[in-house]
Amino acid sequence: MLLAGLVVGNSACNNDEFLDVEPNNILLEEDVWSDETLVTAVLGNLYGRFPDFQSIEGWWAFTDFDEAFASAQGDYYRHTNADYDYGSWGMWDYGYIREINMFIQKCEAATELAPDAKARFLAEARFIRAGVYFEHVKRMGGVPLILEPLTYDFSGDPSYLRHPRAKEHEIYDFVISELEELKGILPNTVGDKTRATKGSALAMQARAALYAGSIAKYGASTPAVSLPGGEVGIPADMATGYYQKALSAAQEIMTLGYSLYQKKPDLGENFASIFYDKANNPEAIWVEDFKLKTAKVHGFTIDNQPRYQSEEQQGGRLNPSLNLVQSFEKLDNTFAPLPIMDASGNLIHYANPADLFAGRDARLYGTVILPGTQFKGKEVDIWAGYMRPNGAIISSGNIGGQADINGDGKNEQVVGFSGPINGLEFTAQTGFYIRKYLDPAAGSGQIGTRSEVWWIRYRYAEVLLNAAEAAFELGQPEVAAGYMNQVRTRAGLTIPLTAADITFDRIVNERRVELAFEGHQLFDMKRWRLAHVVWNGNRMTISDLTTNIGKADKTSTMPFGMWPYKYLADPNNPSNNDWVFSIVLPSPVTTPDRFRLGNYYSRIGDDVVNNNPLIVRQPNQ
């Protein structure tokens, strides 16, 4: 019996044709590479994995520095630990790079694609690869430059797969030269925001060249942040060449048909609209798009909508800091702290809370939800309580909490429904909420609906500021003033800056206010070698906060807040129910941020170094 079975089994193996069946549940290589729709889907996967350190898919990363406070229980640690881990912001994603390289290899070998479609696919994959190497070099400095998929031959000796780190400038040079080639292949379609275009290639090139130029120039001030082999640090004499490249690339974008978004008469609302108006937006260059009723939606509005009249029992996590708010200039192009006290130390009274912020850069309204303003047409109700003339405070520990303020036995509301209440999550613990990227569409704050507001990676205003900075560094302040004034005019700062007004401090502050919460701050501070100066671990006092506003090297290690109070004089006093303000440090902020020299280039893991002894470790760690 057994023997018979064996015989049957054996003979069946002789004819294995029946095993050779076309599968009907997976796509084979040759199926994919003969169909443009399927290739687009593979490419879509590569686009979808493009990394961002800070983005609307992770509100918390915006609170790691001085721009904002995290009003959420699980994130207070960001304000209580002093040091950034050496591994923070690190990236070593050779799995992703390998898949991009495989896409390029297979696309080149494909024979059944139309030539122009194939050329565009290849150019897009190379654009993504250049972008991923740019993301690596921003974080790690020089990394191994691998441009083909590496395959192990199972010989027992994988050492031929080991590659040393390239020099930092070699990675920047690779990114810049790839994009130089790609700008001629990619289509110049201003309306196409999600796929690589000529505009996005040039925008990335301008930014990369500007980064490389400033590392070359300002790296000289931190000689400790370098490696003898050039894996970290760029020679100072290369700065001019990079700045020229940045300027010329930015100027080429100006000829392509992009422009600043100026559709709405209200300048503050106009600025906010750049980030949520996706219809014919002339400013966005390259974005990560989202779509309702698909899996590609995000919850930025759920997380950060004002707590009062929120569409869920949550929100309000990201609280912009007073440090940022006071960096917005007055309309006469000067910096000043918010006027809450007169020269003799008396509180200044305001009829409305928003009056405190009047006469400032319109981008303040567009970036931050201020007390006394609205979101989705509703009041945000941010006020901390009543203040008596003797300074005594009447408030409550619950949102919209009540107390008897005038002894008539009746309770009144004594604190806003959005707080601020010290230590209570989701309330505006700095007195502010974020407006940038918040979606005004109905339902955007509901978990069941979410938001389809896009994440803009490159936009025209940044291109102008890149051009301005490059021109300034090349000794052309009048050119720089021209570009900066375009951006500033859109924000209501109509008195133009002259060439003499353009200083390094101006350049730094303009980027701080225009590009807040867009993922630039960390990398800007790193390339200017300002991170260890500004986040120096020194404890701040209120006078540290309100002096030297607009200075690039101003210490800013702790996020402060500004709380509005209703003034409670007797009912016949005309100043009754006026608004007064006081500067606070939210109580979870216990420790100043300290950026160490070893944080400039993120740690390469021991596992990587052990597998590949050719990898040089980062300095100062």
Add this chain to the structure above:
Amino acid sequence: MKIKFFAILCFALGVSLTSCELDNFEAPESKLEGRIVYNGEPINVAYNEVNMQLWEPGWQLKSAINVSVDQDGSYSALLFNAPYKLVIQPFQGPFRSIKNEVTQSDTILVDLKGNQTLDIEVMPYYMIRNTQISKAGSDVTANFGLEKIITDVNAKDVENVTLYINKTMFVDRSNNIATKELNGADIMDMNNVSMSVTVPALNTAQNYVFARIGVRIAGVEDMLYSPIQKIQL
């Protein structure tokens, strides 16, 4: 058949149970401790600011053991008996490493066999001398001198000196309740610096504060401090 199978099962169970004991590792029990010193005098730094690395050679996978230097310049680590390489990374601390005679580099070989005390000599940029911190009315006043130790091409200027006070024994630039800063350029006499800071109202009443002086050296990340002193108010 059945009995045999049962016997095998018992044997397997027996092996798996006893093996648990064999898997347990011993805990490290040799203590390496010491101080960072200049001519035998400890160099005071901020809590958690200065680190050393211990490497144990001979293993396939390498990973450093980080050893943090305490506020008073001391350190300690609980280790296994083994030869170690001790490295203070360049640009760590307000000092420069001295070239080790044996290794001809900044690496120090430590052959650990039981507890060991090892003071590490370094070259600080400055030393704080003759520190006197005392209470004067509602102020805390400090008098001290700064001695420049490194005077060759590696010499560096003082960026600023600061008097810090705090309610707890952790006193440095990020842990303080009041500070007074003096720019290095404004120091007239390096041998005789005087500064004072007003003690602010303390939230929970206590009749003492802790104080120390910090020196920030231009181009050096970690600050140099004087020993912490408890000041009775």
